[in-house]
Amino acid sequence: MSAPVAKPPAALPEELAAPERTGRRGSALVHRLFVVRELGILAALVLLVLVTVVANPRFLSGQNVRDLLLSAAILTVLAAGQTMVIVTRNVDLSVGSVLGLSAYATGTLLVVAPGTPVVVAVLAGTAVGAVCGLLNGLVVAAAGVPSLVVTLGTLYAFRGLDSLWASSADRLQINAADLPSGFKALGGARLLGVPVLFLVAVAVVLLVGWYLRTFRSGRELYGIGSAPEAARLSGIPVGRRVLTAFVVNGALAGLAGVLYAARFQTLDTTAGTGQELFVVAAAVVGGVAIFGGSGSVYGAALGALLLTTIGTALPQLGLDPFWRDAAVGALILAAIALDRALQLRLAARLRGRNARRDR
Amino acid sequence: MDHASSSAPGRVVLALEDVGKSFGAVAALRGAQLELRAGETHALVGENGAGKSTLVKILAGVHGPDTGRVLLDGQPVALADPAAARAAGIAVIYQEPTLFPDLSVAENIFMGRQPLLPGRRIDRRTLARRCRELFDRLGVALDPDRPARGLSIADQQMVEIAKALSFDARVLVMDEPTAALSGVEVERLFAVARSLRDSGAAVLFISHRFDEVFDLCDRITVMRDGQWVSTDPARDLTVDRVVRRMVGREVSSLFPKIDVEPGEVVLEVRGLTRRGVFADVSFDVRAGEIVALAGLVGAGRSEIVRAVFGVDPYDAGSVRVSGEELRKGDPAAAMAAGIALVPEDRRQQGLVMELSVERNATLTRRWKLARGGLLSSRAERAQAAEWSKRLQVKAGRLSDPVSTLSGGNQQKVVLAKWLSTEPRVLIVDEPTRGIDVGTKSEVHRLLSELAAGGLAVVMVSSELPEVLGMADRVLVVSEGRLVDDIPRARADEDSVMLAATGQGGTSAGAAR
């Protein structure tokens, strides 16, 4: 159980006379804990970068950082969508396959109709993802099947569809040479030195974060994850909200597929394989509670950035790639331990606040 | 939604006609009826499992009736879901608090109805202000921005009440809102309920405390076994008549307290202190003694007993059982030393809602029932059956999940679970919360008998008659301190209330 360190007996009368003053501190406390959570990831990130730079000063060279941001961009977009789903106490394991399908669909569109404007290609890929998300969401919300099971099924189904399409169209791989140059330019495009793909990811995170915090339906997503029964009793349209979360997540996975196509420009049917667990890991490391109800998209984005950085930093430190997986595992465990510790602390503090003067 | 002013007093706003509702083989309602008029406070009473909460859930749009009709302003309506009931102007406080633990108190109250800025953005400033206004009206000192997680049961209930009030509804339904509240809070709630009534709303009030029912309500509807029994003006009724209609037989609501000569000191609490919560709490409890902790909600009574049992930490002091000091913050050690705690919040701390009645009832003593490490389900079932019978648990089958039981019956299962551990010190926090008259006196008889058999009992209770009827000594807690120690002979309503509100306290200080 929680057994904080014994504090010396206090001078009591003043302490006890003050319960109503503790009121405002309650929210400050909660807020501080969340900030601590996000600062923790940031600190880990800074530490990692520092260590790597000491070992290899070229780690912070322009090209290296740009590569890092490009890789992080895709994971971040996925993590933003996944956060919306996880806060409702669901999970979407099919995002890797959706990414693959959307990347392949976008590529095919551009091969078949090379004149397609880039914007249209982006919208098309996003739409493919949205349709996949709609399918997931319909089964979860309408049929009431646990999302873990549903999306585990569609993980294979969407991937299978992708392979089937590729083999029946006799186009197992799409190469850079097949893609129009306008689209390829997107992968390398920069604005003020920052890769455009990364800016897209930042925009997505800010938008989702703003939505979750500012709109009734965004708050309702948290409510659904926090207490599903209470959500039903308070008249929240649970099914519709969960469906929306899945559709948005699917659309973002579709967008991530387009980003993937633009960045790698060589597409086959394995694109995005295994990403789903990496995304969930990013969200968990970022403080999104896997049982729903709490966590922010900013934390998840930081988690994605951290995981990507580990992936690129470890080889630079001269470590075997095997260590990447071990490090990710350790991080997840550390994140869970940290969340638990913070929660116990918060609970202990808040419980004390029940005792209050009532007049 | 300003429905309240639109209905003329005395007009029937909401009615149930011949409503039936079954859950599988259990017929929760058969031919229930109810008629709520504008400008009246209406009580609904009945034993545990009589179907009161089921009826409430039909009014709330949670359950659809199998048979019968719901009439709003004389017109049949289908309340398809909770949103529809809200739109019809019906606000409901459910028996079990239904809060979002991760969200702030203010968001809990206004979920789905947050005040908006242009562009449909949530206006957080107004949200906090409106929440504070509601709390002022109810006299609650809660911070709107704190999360609902960790609120005491009483505070959860106050948040639920604030939520229901915020609707400005024409029908306010309250399912045992006072079960966790003490006199002062109840008075405040009633003042608000009366002012709603006077502005033309219909108020439906459910409680097992008859003094409250007669204090607040204009008319009383009695239910038994899912059926309507009677509806009469309160002034034509007496408590005895209501009870007889509820139970169908005579029940003595007197507490059969057995006088016991106290034995050795079993529980010794010295200088227990938790900063900001309670301070320098010292008391002894002897074998055979029933000691009540009385005081206002939020005085720190539950926090004290939780610290004694070890589920909460404390900063200073000691707890001894039969002279042995307990390790602090270690409930397992406390249980091994023979302490049992029946917690206040049965849903979160007392029961595993998905497990069956028998599993829950024997959860704490599974090792004693095990043979060679294997659980004997026959022994388990026999034990569960015995305690369920002694406490008159009304359940379809003992293998049904606890979540399908009525609120009062869930409370009985929690009691059964701890009583069956045969403890030396029994700490009960609100032992009869939500329990009906018949069983209440049964629980009191049981506690009294157990004490006579040498058990030391510490009882936290907000119900003054219970405290006065049961306790050998009343320890009054006010703002985290023991302010008085009143022996049975001197304990009465005035002495306890004066001490609790900080105006009395003749023998203030530690009680040894």
Ligand SMILES: Nc1ncnc2c1ncn2[C@@H]1O[C@H](COP(=O)(O)OP(=O)(O)OP(=O)(O)O)[C@@H](O)[C@H]1O
């Ligand atoms: N979801 C459910 N599934 C199965 N049985 C149920 C369900 N809800 C209620 N019941 C049963 O219906 C009956 C009536 O329960 P209800 O909760 O309405 O009683 P109540 O009058 O509110 O009692 P209390 O005073 O204890 O709160 C009980 O026998 C209960 O076990």
Ligand SMILES: [Mg+2]
């Ligand atoms: Mg009930």
